[in-house]
Amino acid sequence: MTSSGHQPHAPAAPVAGGPILEARDVHRTYRLGRVEVPVLKGASIAVHPGEWVSILGSSGSGKSTLLHILGGLDRADRGHVAFRGEEIVGYSPRRLDRYRNDHVGFVFQFYHLLPELTVLENAMLPATVGVGMIEWSRRRHEVRERARALLDRLGLSHRFRHRPAELSGGERQRVAIARALMRNPEVLLADEPTGNLDARSGESLLEVIAEQHRAGLAVVMVTHDQWVAARADRTVHLADGRVA
Ligand SMILES: Nc1ncnc2c1ncn2[C@@H]1O[C@H](COP(=O)(O)OP(=O)(O)OP(=O)(O)O)[C@@H](O)[C@H]1O
Ligand SMILES: [Mg+2]
Secondary structure: OHHHOOOOOOOOOOOOOOOOEEEEEEEEEEEEOOEEEEEEEEEEEEEOOOOEEEEEOOOOOOHHHHHHHHOOOOOOOEEEEEEOOEEOOOOOHHHHHHHHHHHEEEEOOOOOOOOOOOHHHHHHHHHHOOOOHHHHHHHHHHHHHHHHHHHHHOOOHHHOOOOHHHOOHHHHHHHHHHHHHOOOOOEEEEEOOOOOOOHHHHHHHHHHHHHHHHOOOEEEEEOOOHHHHOOOOEEEEEEOOEEO
């Protein structure tokens, strides 16, 4: 976890003016028994380093599907997905794990917090992946402080010891953001991160993301909300399986 401190990651490869993350002509069809549901039908999106892109689209249009494919959590049936110009489809399982752990932060639409861990432990979790005992004992304090600081910024300092079941939807969403930012990713993939928040909590969450964005974080954010989308440098629309 040498890469989980406060310094940004060393680039995996030079971008040289190109996108940091790109999907090109991506197709994805789900099969439910004999029924085929084509969701993405040639979707393309290019995100440049430090850019904030919002994705709008009606429910079921494939926004989460596209985000999962960009994050290496789902595979395209056809098409290209490249991180810093390198096809992630060609990654070994180990390299793909590293991509997911070190380079992207993912905020799931439905949080995916671990129920048996506390708020603080959930936030710290990404920084514990692949860390030996000795390194962990050396870094534990710093990791905990970073998790506390992020949770505090998100208005959760009174919830450190609570478990997800004891939190509201909006509180869980904020823990998920802290977890995604824990390792200083280069790209944040956020699936409706303000979906369960009131205006004020939504605004403070966006401000935390905006702060990281100003420090160079690229953001791809799915939202239903025009007002939230407007925080981005650019908004794209997903419809009929393609990005318009
Ligand atoms: N694992 C799956 N198996 C089968 N069908 C799926 C699966 N995941 C998604 N789908 C289908 O793919 C379509 C797109 O789903 P997706 O979750 O990407 O939409 P979305 O744009 O994120 O919608 P929402 O705004 O409601 O979150 C939906 O019709 C959904 O039923
Ligand atoms: Mg979705």
